[in-house]
Amino acid sequence: MATTMTRAERLDRLPFGRRHMKLLVGSGIGWALDAMDVGLISFVMAALAVQWKLDPTTLSWIGSIGFVGMALGASLGGLLADRIGRRQVFALTLLVYGIATGASALVGSVAALIALRFFVGLGLGAELPVASTLVSEYAPRKIRGRMVVALEAFWAIGWAMAALLGYLLVPANENGWRWALAVGIIPTLYAVVVRFGLPESVRFLESKGRFDEAEASVRAFEEASGVEPVPSPNVTPAPKQRGTVSIWSEELRSRTIGLWAVWFCINLSYYGAFIWIPSLLVGRGFPLVKSLEFTLIITLAQIPGYIVAAWLIEVWGRRITLSAFLAGSAVAASAFGFADSATLILITGCLLSFFNLGAWGALYAVGPEMYPTNIRGTGTGAAAAFGRIASMIAPLLVPIMLGAGGMVLVFGVFGVAFLIGAGAALFLPERAGTELADV
Numbered sequence: 001m002a003t004t005m006t007r008a009e010r011l012d013r014l015p016f017g018r019r020h021m022k023l024l025v026g027s028g029i030g031w032a033l034d035a036m037d038v039g040l041i042s043f044v045m046a047a048l049a050v051q052w053k054l055d056p057t058t059l060s061w062i063g064s065i066g067f068v069g070m071a072l073g074a075s076l077g078g079l080l081a082d083r084i085g086r087r088q089v090f091a092l093t094l095l096v097y098g099i100a101t102g103a104s105a106l107v108g109s110v111a112a113l114i115a116l117r118f119f120v121g122l123g124l125g126a127e128l129p130v131a132s133t134l135v136s137e138y139a140p141r142k143i144r145g146r147m148v149v150a151l152e153a154f155w156a157i158g159w160a161m162a163a164l165l166g167y168l169l170v171p172a173n174e175n176g177w178r179w180a181l182a183v184g185i186i187p188t189l190y191a192v193v194v195r196f197g198l199p200e201s202v203r204f205l206e207s208k209g210r211f212d213e214a215e216a217s218v219r220a221f222e223e224a225s226g227v228e229p230v231p232s233p234n235v236t237p238a239p240k241q242r243g244t245v246s247i248w249s250e251e252l253r254s255r256t257i258g259l260w261a262v263w264f265c266i267n268l269s270y271y272g273a274f275i276w277i278p279s280l281l282v283g284r285g286f287p288l289v290k291s292l293e294f295t296l297i298i299t300l301a302q303i304p305g306y307i308v309a310a311w312l313i314e315v316w317g318r319r320i321t322l323s324a325f326l327a328g329s330a331v332a333a334s335a336f337g338f339a340d341s342a343t344l345i346l347i348t349g350c351l352l353s354f355f356n357l358g359a360w361g362a363l364y365a366v367g368p369e370m371y372p373t374n375i376r377g378t379g380t381g382a383a384a385a386f387g388r389i390a391s392m393i394a395p396l397l398v399p400i401m402l403g404a405g406g407m408v409l410v411f412g413v414f415g416v417a418f419l420i421g422a423g424a425a426l427f428l429p430e431r432a433g434t435e436l437a438d439v
């Protein structure tokens with residue numbers, strides 16, 4: 001064994017231990033709260049369409065404005081994470097969207113709801129790339145992809161929580177949707193846990209010359225995993241690397257384009273479909289309660305999708321797993337458009353949920369592996385921000401496509417987008433089993 005190892009190498013050699021579990025669950029709870037917040041708006045939209053007699057265009061703006069905030073938040077959050085730290089930004093985002101969601105429960109007009117949804121999106125968009133980057137930078141090399149997919153699996157838990165709240169609270173009375181949104185203030189309390197309970201990225205600490213903190217964090221993980229520590233040199237990345245490397249530099253440009261393409265396609269289809277599904281089912285004649293029940297069942301199918309993707313990502317690799325799940329999403333989306341009975345809606349909806357969320361898990365594992373430490377937050381945040389452009393467009397497009405060709409056209413377009421994403425994924429480099437900083 002070498003007499004010295006870098007701190008990144010020391011983290012890579014560790015078996016999965018209780019510190020990894022604490023980081024995964026701690027970050028995952030924040031992730032689930034994020035998903036709950038995003039999911040709640042689809043149920044609120046279905047209720048407000050009935051109570052406030054809102055037309056599809058107004059509903060589209062309620063659904064889309066949050067994604068405008070998410071696009072700005074993802075870009076800003078990534079930049080801040082590379083400057084002030086992953087943990088700090090993670091905690092700040094929880095505060096922003098938790099307060100805005102809680103305040104949304106008190107609104108008396110569509111304009112106020114739209115304004116607050118923008119700030120909700122700002123916090124939500126910044127959190128996701130930052131949390132996945134933090135987990136990636138601590139995960140042992142052999143199971144890094146699996147840990148990030150496991151983190152993404154908390155999205156299914158959060159969306160299921162939203163579906164459950166929507167099913168139990170929203171139809172209960174005319175203020176049910178307000179009580180559902182009021183639950184969204186929980187992230188403000190959890191921000192304290194993130195700030196003081198989760199570790200800062202070792203790679204970030206080293207890049208800022210904070211070697212004592214980095215060493216203490218690595219030793220805590222080694223102790224929890226029962227591994228003897230070895231000496232590490234105190235090395236700060238060279239100024240040239242910090243100042244000149246860009247996500248658009250010659251060696252990174254092609255992977256940035258491929259990653260952005262996948263992000264755009266998956267956002268267009270996922271948010272176009274899942275934000276609208278409860279309202280679309282009501283529009284097809286299902287009662288609100290039955291629509292929310294169907295959505296809850298479909299949402300639960302996300303969980304096995306994550307489990308299968310978490311296993312395959314270290315067996316098939318990132319690229320093939322991501323492409324295969326996107327291709328499965330394309331088939332399922334097209335089939336959902338043709339579903340003409342309750343049974344077929346449930347079956348095809350569950351398949352869409354299974355494949356689509358498995359693809360999301362693989363995508364979040366891929367992103368942080370594409371870039372070096374000093375621009376990792378920036379790179380993953382920029383890709384997420386570009387994808388959010390599609391998530392803004394998608395809810396606005398649904399009413400137009402619905403009028404032009406019904407459910408067949410809507411989900412046919414989403415199927416084609418998934419297929420394009422599957423092709424783009426095949427052009428990304430395979431990073432399974434490689435050192436995270438070795439890019």
